[in-house]
Amino acid sequence: MDHATWPTGTLVGLLSILILYKIFSARMGKELFIRKIPGLSAIEEAVGRATEMGRPMVFVPGIGGLSLATLQALSILKYVTSIAAKYRTRIIVPTIDSVVYTVAEEITKDAYTAQGVPEQFNPDDIRYLSDDQFAFASGVVGILNREKAASNFMFGLFAAEALILAETGHQVGAMQIAGTPSILQIPFFITAADYTIIGDEFYAASAYLSREPTLLGSLVGQDYAKALIILVILAGILTVSMPPLHLHGALSFLNHFADWVNWFK
Amino acid sequence: MFTRYLIKPGAPQWLWVLGVIGDFLLFGGILFAFLQAIPARFRRPFIVTLTFLAGLIYSVEFFWPADPKTQMNFLTPLRLKLGEATKVVYAFALGLGTYNLIRFHGSNLIRKRPGWHNNLAFFISFAAMMGVGFWAYYAPSSKAAANAYNMLFEGIVGALGATMFSTIGFYIVSAAYRAFRIRSGEATLMLLAAFIVMLGQVPVGAYLTSGIPSGGVLRNLRLENLSYWILSQPNMAAQRGIWFGIEIGALAMALRQWLSLERGSFFEREL
Numbered sequence: 048m049d050h051a052t053w054p055t056g057t058l059v060g061l062l063s064i065l066i067l068y069k070i071f072s073a074r075m076g077k078e079l080f081i082r083k084i085p086g087l088s089a090i091e092e093a094v095g096r097a098t099e100m101g102r103p104m105v106f107v108p109g110i111g112g113l114s115l116a117t118l119q120a121l122s123i124l125k126y127v128t129s130i131a132a133k134y135r136t137r138i139i140v141p142t143i144d145s146v147v148y149t150v151a152e153e154i155t156k157d158a159y160t161a162q163g164v165p166e167q168f169n170p171d172d173i174r175y176l177s178d179d180q181f182a183f184a185s186g187v188v189g190i191l192n193r194e195k196a197a198s199n200f201m202f203g204l205f206a207a208e209a210l211i212l213a214e215t216g217h218q219v220g221a222m223q224i225a226g227t228p229s230i231l232q233i234p235f236f237i238t239a240a241d242y243t244i245i246g247d248e249f250y251a252a253s254a255y256l257s258r259e260p261t262l263l264g265s266l267v268g269q270d271y272a273k274a275l276i277i278l279v280i281l282a283g284i285l286t287v288s289m290p291p292l293h294l295h296g297a298l299s300f301l302n303h304f305a306d307w308v309n310w311f312k
Numbered sequence: 313m314f315t316r317y318l319i320k321p322g323a324p325q326w327l328w329v330l331g332v333i334g335d336f337l338l339f340g341g342i343l344f345a346f347l348q349a350i351p352a353r354f355r356r357p358f359i360v361t362l363t364f365l366a367g368l369i370y371s372v373e374f375f376w377p378a379d380p381k382t383q384m385n386f387l388t389p390l391r392l393k394l395g396e397a398t399k400v401v402y403a404f405a406l407g408l409g410t411y412n413l414i415r416f417h418g419s420n421l422i423r424k425r426p427g428w429h430n431n432l433a434f435f436i437s438f439a440a441m442m443g444v445g446f447w448a449y450y451a452p453s454s455k456a457a458a459n460a461y462n463m464l465f466e467g468i469v470g471a472l473g474a475t476m477f478s479t480i481g482f483y484i485v486s487a488a489y490r491a492f493r494i495r496s497g498e499a500t501l502m503l504l505a506a507f508i509v510m511l512g513q514v515p516v517g518a519y520l521t522s523g524i525p526s527g528g529v530l531r532n533l534r535l536e537n538l539s540y541w542i543l544s545q546p547n548m549a550a551q552r553g554i555w556f557g558i559e560i561g562a563l564a565m566a567l568r569q570w571l572s573l574e575r576g577s578f579f580e581r582e583l
Contacts, residue, residue: 050378050385059563066564070573112402115565145409146402171416175409179469181476207480214483228558230551238491246554250561253574261573265564272560 066268073264081266086224086242087255093222094130097197103137105196107187109203110143110180116228117147120203121154122253128158140173141190143183148175184208188215201225205232213239336400360572367570505542512539
């Protein structure tokens with residue numbers, strides 16, 4: 048069983064306080080600015096492209112179960128489906144996990160209903176393919192080829208099949224937008240997709256798309272948390288690089304800087 | 313929950329399965345009926361409280377110091393039980409997934425849409441794998457069942473998976489061709505780095521720079537050492553930088569979910 052050590056607990060606690068503080072200050076009406084994320088701004092363009100070409104879009108919510116990354120992917124799915132419903136464009140959602148399949152079906156149905164076109168929702172477009180990684184990959188490859196997808200969205204957790212999906216999308220001429228927290232797959236997406244959302248940009252997607260104060264606050268809190276981490280790293284580098292100090296009196300606490308670096312180990 | 317009191321140890325397996333399903337339906341039914349019965353304005357606070365309490369169990373369990381011998385604290389058994397409960401939810405969802413497969417392939421087959429033979433292949437494969445799976449499970453001593461299962465699972469499913477996996481090699485070539493085209497300063501730098509790393513991983517790379525002394529400062533110019541340096545220093549630093557961002561993003565999202573602060577999409581407000 049994994050349990051937190053004191054340093055982990057302290058750091059996670061500090062980061063959580065920072066993030067929550069920024070969330071609540073944003074809820075109180077503080078104006079916040081977030082920079083442009085090209086990959087997320089291009090979503091509407093991708094839907095528009097599919098609409099103009101009269102071809103469907105494919106949205107792959109990764110190969111994970113109902114984890115945080117998948118929830119974020121589903122959040123983006125709702126946004127994409129809302130635009131697709133507005134433009135009367137078909138969207139196909141292949142899933143690998145039966146729980147994700149049920150949630151994706153509900154989300155898509157809700158999005159069509161919210162746009163006033165519930166009759167456009169086709170339950171056959173939300174598909175549970177297989178829980179096997181490569182059977183799922185071959186299923187998605189088949190859909191991309193058969194349907195000649197105009198746009199391909201890949202958001203969520205991916206593994207070895209990432210390149211198979213992205214390269215197939217490229218071969219069928221789909222405009223591709225990808226985002227994943229799976230660090231090893233990021234280079235493949237950067238190579239094969241038109242836009243790739245990397246690192247914490249992936250978890251910033253819901254904030255960026257909805258512009259909700261709570262989420263924007265969380266985003267700014269994340270930046271503060273990153274600044275804190277950078278400070279800890281810099282302080283660590285400084286202390287381990289410094290020669291031993293032999294200070295006396297009020298400054299003697301500086302002699303033990305190296306100790307707190309060890310404490311974090 | 314009630315199953316362990318009503319069903320005695322040693323009872324047939326199917327009775328336990330029925331008991332667990334009964335438990336789930338009973339508690340799920342009570343929860344559903346309760347949510348329907350209470351006024352709409354109380355539903356959200358109820359779900360928010362339930363989410364908070366469930367999250368609290370997991371976080372307190374993680375932060376509470378564990379017994380060094382057992383690596384467990386007073387909440388660990390409860391966390392394990394909750395993990396088992398989610399498996400039951402997954403089992404039900406699997407049924408829905410199977411229903412989706414049958415509905416999709418069944419309607420294509422009945423209407424004889426183009427490619428209907430693929431839908432027929434699905435039903436044949438589904439029935440064969442399920443039949444042989446049950447046969448092998450309930451007749452563990454049968455050699456014929458074990459052989460049939462191995463033939464289907466390892467001989468076909470495993471081989472098909474491996475075939476699909478092996479196609480990655482071809483996709484890498486086409487992706488690498490596009491990635492390594494010299495279009496900008498960054499692409500040139502990446503090509504150079506990739507060239508060194510690739511050469512450093514193969515014997516011919518080591519051979520090419522074998523003339524450089526293996527000691528002293530000059531050893532850093534040997535291709536295998538350059539390759540190792542690129543992978544373990546700049547590459548690793550960039551990867552860890554991305555990791556920090558991802559983990560902080562995940563922490564922020566986890567906090568929003570736990571405290572029901574998440575907005576947009578399926579969490580309260582329409583986009």
